[in-house]
Amino acid sequence: METENDLKDIWQSGTVKVKKPVIDPAHKQKHADIISSIRHTLKVENAFNIVFTVLVIIWMVLDKAYLIGIGFLVIMIPGIMYYLHFIKKLNAVRYDTDVNHYLHDVYKFFARFINHYKIFGYIAIVVGFGFGINIYSDDFELRFEKLKTFFSSPISIVLIVFGILLVNLITYLIYGRKKRILKKMLEEFE
């Protein structure tokens, strides 16, 4: 009881000068908040995805490799849509909910994104190898044989495993710190 009175007495004992900075809507933040930071990363990555997709499609058309081009689009379009959907979800995160709810929301979206990001990376690695060895083969059976040989050779397995590890490492380097910060804050509620 004594502590309670002590602390509250100290808190109310002085009048702290209240500073009122002029609100500037164009204020350039020197910090990045987690939401804006994730959103920015997603936007940059999606812009890269779009440019990359367009360049590959142009290449495929010039090479008359239409089937591969369509296959590539089938993979990339859902990916791009997913990014857009995620950005929309992040825009809907509200700051005016209770702190616990807010942090859970942000963490949930973020963790989900990281998982999807990894899965997308794994698929890209496997399909990328598959496309890579097939690109200049006209004969379908020959392509199939090449694929079979490639995916059953130990070197290709090592390459794919290496690729998957690389995806994990990149994901950790880009998002690991942000995830740790959020997790640590949520743990403070326990």
Next chain:
Amino acid sequence: MIEQKKFQDLINEHAAILNKVCRLYTDTEEDFDDYYQEIAIQLWKSYAKFRGDSKLSTWVYQVAINTCLSQLRKKKRRPEATPIDGLFDLAEPENDHIKDERLGALYQAIKRLKEIDRALILLYLEDKSYKEITEILGLSMSNVGVKINRVKTQLKQMINGNGK
């Protein structure tokens, strides 16, 4: 235009809350201004959605604390950064020096707490009821009581020089 005016009034009315929250989460004048601006921007963005389900001050606290907790640390501290404490000298001449020092020490001790605990003790010191604290932080009522007691003990130890 009327909305902007109303919003500016709201910011002025709650400037003390914004000052206290920003002060507990920043160390320099630059960071203080940065956080203050960001909170104002987030308040403005949420302003249209505020339906009055809770008290206005509860809403301001929620947005202000959520905004501060969302800020990522800067990678490098700018060398010209001005410590914030110099800006917060107690202005009232009638305040005696000992009171000022004790308040300064309390602020410093609170800043050494975990981020969520800082928000919790701020609300407690601001005489918010457990119900309001629960509403702002999203902790259960029993958890609020337990945590407040723990943080108070921690603060007392820090102020008395026994804290880590």
